[in-house]
Amino acid sequence: MKVAAIQMNTKADKQENLQKAERFITKAAEDGAIFISLPEYFNFMGPDTEKVQNAEEIPGGETYQLLSSLAKKHGVYIHAGSILEKYSDEKAYNTGFVVSPEGDVVAKYNKLHLFDIEINGMPAYKESNTIQAGESSATVELPFGKAGLSICYDLRFPELYREYALDGCNVLCIPAAFTQYTGMLAWEVLQRARAIENQCYVIAAGQFGSHAPGKACYGNSMIIDPWGTVIARAPEGEGVIVAEIDPSTVKQARESVPCLTHRRPELYKVK
Template sequence: MSRLVVACVQMRSSRDPAANRAEAVARVREAAAAGAAYVQTPEMTALLERDKAALFEKIRQPDEDETIAALREVAREARVTVHLGSLAVRVGDKVANRAVVIAPDGEILATYDKIHLFDVDLPNGETWRESATYVGGECAVLAATPIAPIGVSICYDVRFPYLYRAYAEAGAAILTAPAAFTRQTGEAHWSVLQRARAIENGAFMISAAQGGRHEDGRETYGHSIVVDPWGRVLAEGDAEPGLVMAEIDLAEVGRARGRIPSLAHTRPVRLETARPLAAQ
């Protein structure tokens, strides 16, 4: 099908995995009832917890995780493609920030571990060291879904354009970056990054987000967004939990790439360092 309805589930995940799971399932059902064929939840759907000890106490191995199981069940029940934006799962003595793409029959189509870890010191005093807890992924993942080929990424990945170009060159019609962007960086860069990735690659960009003041003290930007391949914002939320929905036409991908065929014009570049004038 060329035309379909997509939905972003915007959340304000707490330190209670059961409550977060119940909200995510309810929102998927709500989106499906409203006609969505694809529903995406944000980064860290199941739990937002900055305390490392508390995080380890509450997370599970992927095959034991109740949120993955619940979203597989609701995908099967509602007959929709569910993209669990991410959750924390155990990987040895560290944690992976893992996305899970689920088919309408409940089978797992793809998993992706966040490649780029957010290790930054922000001007407002916020410090983040994801690498102290999380292990970064090593592989990009193109999910072959009943909707379209989907390039899977998470949050900070959106600042690395080469990842999305690789997806587009591999045939992705939809790119994704579900997130828990900080309010400060979101206000500055969220919208322009989402639109840039869509425009550069002639693809839809769909990114569900966390929004508001969380139980663990952080504040996220929200503004779940759907952008078309020409860079037009089709739908965008605010900071409050809820659904952000849009109808998309996948034929727009071919039209955008035909108008600006930058994918076909990509060339390898050899970098040379110019000599100072005095040395010439």
């Protein structure tokens, strides 16, 4: 079964972003993908002052309506890596959701770990100024097994992905808008680590290129197998990557190196 990850350079024009996403989704479906993942904030990356006004209802908003119609048209699952979801007059959720081939929302995840960092000499990011943190993890049943949902900065918190693996997931979805600087340092090694340590496929759809003055995303979208091998990688620029997912590869990896069943949590200081 084929899956796809879409790499985008999203900016502040929501209509242009949605039209672009539609083209990429159509291309992925034509390439045979049955599950198509978009990156974080795929429909809007504009000024913080415009975030709340660009938040939508899920389901119900224009982004959901577009993805629902495309999922039904092509008979595919579409993972909206994340969009801004309505929360309050001051903040929004950073929310990923999955639409089924029937056009329904079958899973929804509010980003748990917010990106609040300040590296010397680099632009500061304070996601919590405009985003409300989520409270729980989320999984979805797909034709090739169960997938665990996450978003970007969650990548640095491995306990979330171990929870997913122990809950029976064989795929981890990690859409992102990883910064160019931190991406060069950590993106690939962490994505491959999450795949290897949990013996899962990883689908990592990313943002690419400049989206605001002084701010750019790393790109390098990837699909990774349970052994940590990158089986599809996006070149620089926008586009679609497609790869085969085989649940038997997960089974083989877990039987060969049974790290999930040989754990000894009673010895861990972190519970």
